[in-house]
Each structure stands twice: as structure tokens, then as C-alpha cells.
Amino acid sequence: MAPRLLARLACAAAPALAGCSGSQAVLASQGPHAESTAGIAWLLFAGGTAIFAGVLAAIWLAARGPAGARDVLAREGMVLAMGLGLPVATLSGLLVHSLRTNAAIAPRDPPALAIEVQGEQWWWRVHYLDDQGRPVFATANEIRIPVGRSVELLLRSGDVIHSFWVPQLAGKLDMIPGRTNRLRIQADRPGVFRGQCAEYCGGAHAMMAFHVVAEPPAEFEAWLQRQREPAAPPRDAEAARGRDVFLANGCGLCHHVAGTGAMGRFGPDLTHVGGRLHLVSGWLPNQRGSIAGWIASAQHVKPQNRMPSFTQIAGADLRALAAWLEGLE
Structure with missing residues (x-):
């Protein structure tokens, strides 16, 4: 029985553990915005575990505990406290914490760079913008940013609803036709971070990925300069x-x-x-x-x-x- 129980627990834990590593790890945050989101997630995991353990303990006491404990659990006041009071207190606390976290990560300073990302079936059109918000050059399916600098993404859709999600750098945000949503991302170290459309958008939705490449500022500036140039002539x-x-x-x-x-x-x-x-x-x-x-x-x-x-x-x-x-x- 014990090996079978352990196997079931391992299967149940596998999806959660899969989010801890890899190029699209949900809990391996690499920037301040993703770190705040991961903090809320860990709080939910800890709270859910504590509540689950408490419910199991209450079930055991109700079934096999001493008579005094069973009498306490059966009282109307205990039922109201656990069935109404505890959920209200827990959800209220989570709401306050979430609002405080959102306020803490809300952008206060202007971004170092603005990039327009438009989701289309089934790829990503990317425009780098100048200080006036005008496109300078275009690329696709890859976003390069400088390490340690806040970047604002202007998220749009060219057809249906998409959702932009690069979990190691920020939470996901929908891209809705006719609207422009704004998302701040920042990478604290160089690296390549995988993202994915997180809203079903048609047949090839599962293959609508992208990558964010974070480079040291000097390398990023050199890349920007190359992107402004026309295509190189044929080499041979x-x-x-x-x-x-x-x-x-x-x-x-x-x-x-x-x-x-x-x-x-x-x-x-x-x-x-x-x-x-x-x-x-x-x-x-x-x-x-x-x-x-x-x-x-x-x-x-x-x-x-x-x-x-x-x-x-x-x-x-x-x-x-x-x-x-x-x-x-």
C-alpha cells in the first residue's frame, strides 16, 4: 500500500514540480515582476497545505477522536467559525496582500524602452519604438531587452484574443482586438526566457511560442544598431x-x-x-x-x-x- 500511495503522491506533485525549472519555469522568477507573482503563488501553496492538513485533522477527530473533541466540532458556533469565518478571513487577507503586491510592482518611473508586440495567428509581430512611439524596425517571435532595465510592452492583437505570457519575467496579460494593454518586464540576469500564447486562438495555438533574450546593455545597444541597418548583401x-x-x-x-x-x-x-x-x-x-x-x-x-x-x-x-x-x- 505504501509504495502505491507514494506513487500517487508523486504523480500529483509532478505538475507543480515541473514549474520549478526549465526555460518556461513558472516559479523560477528572473525579474522583480515575476518574483512578486511567485511570492503570491508560494503563499497560496502554503495556505492551501495548511487548510488541507486542518481539514484532515478535523475529519480524523470527528471520526475517531475523543468524545469531547467530537462535541466541540459539532457545535453550531464551530461550524459557523470554520465554514464561514475562516473562508472570509482567508480570502480577505489574500485580497489585501494581492492589492499591496500590485501596488508595489506598479510602474513609477518611465521605461528604458518601449516595444509593441502584436499577436497574430500564430506568430508574434514585434516593433521597437522610438521616444515618440513610432516604429523604428520590426522583428518577429523574439524580443531582446537589456538586463536590469524596465521595458514596457504594448500588447495588441491583429485578429483574435491572444495572451502574452513569459512566466520567468512577468504574469500573463491578454491581447484583445481593438485594445492596447501595457505590461512591464525586467530581467535581472542575461538569459533566454521562453514565452507562450496562453489563450486558445485556433488550430496552431500550441505552436505559438516566443523567446525573450536578455543581454548586457552594451551588447543590446550593438544589436539595436544592427537592426536599424538594411539587409546585408549576398556573401557569395x-x-x-x-x-x-x-x-x-x-x-x-x-x-x-x-x-x-x-x-x-x-x-x-x-x-x-x-x-x-x-x-x-x-x-x-x-x-x-x-x-x-x-x-x-x-x-x-x-x-x-x-x-x-x-x-x-x-x-x-x-x-x-x-x-x-x-x-x-
Whole structure:
């Protein structure tokens, strides 16, 4: 009986323990906003455990305890105290604590940086804004921020309701069509933190991830400068051929690549796609083979996404196209 009970307890605890580590760990906070959220969670865990233990003790006393204890538990006053008074006191205390925590993490100083993030089925459009709130450049599915600085995210939706959630840096916040919600995030150390759309938004919802990359301020400023520049010219003849394949197959109707004839705005901006860590909303590593596989089999890799599979591109042309995109750093 004991081994079976331990196995059941382990299965019950597994979901909670899974939130303590990993790239999307809910309780492994890496910033002040997430730390406050984790503090509320630990308080709830501790309170829930104490209440559960108290209920078990009361059940044991009612069933097997001495007669005096059973008489006390059966009194009307005890029933009202435990059934009404304790819940009211507990929930009131949690409400006060939550309100105080929200007030403590409310932004008081202007952010060091403002970034607009728009959720679309099923990817993330990202615009870095200047001091006047105007877009400077665009990227996709990856947000870079400087370590130790508060960043404000302007969250919007281009179609249906999405929810932005990067648990190691902040709580989740809905992205609602026609509205702009604001969220502050801050990373206390360099690292890569995985996020996810937390509101079901259609067929490929489960594959709508993103990454926040926190870099030292000097490295972040260098990255910002590179992003403002147009796409680098092809490095060799194969890359030049890949650029021509890109334009000849109409890819520029959906994608923008600064410095070329590709002026599309429907899909992700690819001006510096080679410098990103992942492809396909955080699901594939950014390397030449993944790029080629995605182009040729987009509907197989991520069913129902808006990009068709370009099966008509010959192998040599596909390799050249992947080489050119990989070089857009």
C-alpha cells in the first residue's frame, strides 16, 4: 500500500514540480515582476497545505477522536467559525496582500524602452519604438531587452484574443482586438526566457511560442544598431542566387527585407532573420536545414499556418534560398 500511495503522491506533485525549472519555469522568477507573482503563488501553496492538513485533522477527530473533541466540532458556533469565518478571513487577507503586491510592482518611473508586440495567428509581430512611439524596425517571435532595465510592452492583437505570457519575467496579460494593454518586464540576469500564447486562438495555438533574450546593455545597444541597418548583401554567388529565388517566387509579397525589392507586410519581417535564435515561433533552431525544411513543408511542420508549402522550388534553389536567409544577420 505504501509504495502505491507514494506513487500517487508523486504523480500529483509532478505538475507543480515541473514549474520549478526549465526555460518556461513558472516559479523560477528572473525579474522583480515575476518574483512578486511567485511570492503570491508560494503563499497560496502554503495556505492551501495548511487548510488541507486542518481539514484532515478535523475529519480524523470527528471520526475517531475523543468524545469531547467530537462535541466541540459539532457545535453550531464551530461550524459557523470554520465554514464561514475562516473562508472570509482567508480570502480577505489574500485580497489585501494581492492589492499591496500590485501596488508595489506598479510602474513609477518611465521605461528604458518601449516595444509593441502584436499577436497574430500564430506568430508574434514585434516593433521597437522610438521616444515618440513610432516604429523604428520590426522583428518577429523574439524580443531582446537589456538586463536590469524596465521595458514596457504594448500588447495588441491583429485578429483574435491572444495572451502574452513569459512566466520567468512577468504574469500573463491578454491581447484583445481593438485594445492596447501595457505590461512591464525586467530581467535581472542575461538569459533566454521562453514565452507562450496562453489563450486558445485556433488550430496552431500550441505552436505559438516566443523567446525573450536578455543581454548586457552594451551588447543590446550593438544589436539595436544592427537592426536599424538594411539587409546585408549576398556573401557569395549561392546567396545571390537565393535572393533571386526569393524574389522570383513572390516571397516579397508577404515578407519585408529592407534593402531589397521585398516590401510585403503580411508576414514576419525577414531583414535580419539569420540573427534570430529560432524559427516558426520558437519551435525550430535557426539553421540552414531548418530554414529549407520550413519553406518546403510549412504546412507539415505547422499545420493551418498562413504560409503555404513551396514544394515547387527545386533542391538547388531551395538550398541557395536557405543560405541567403541564414546570412541575413
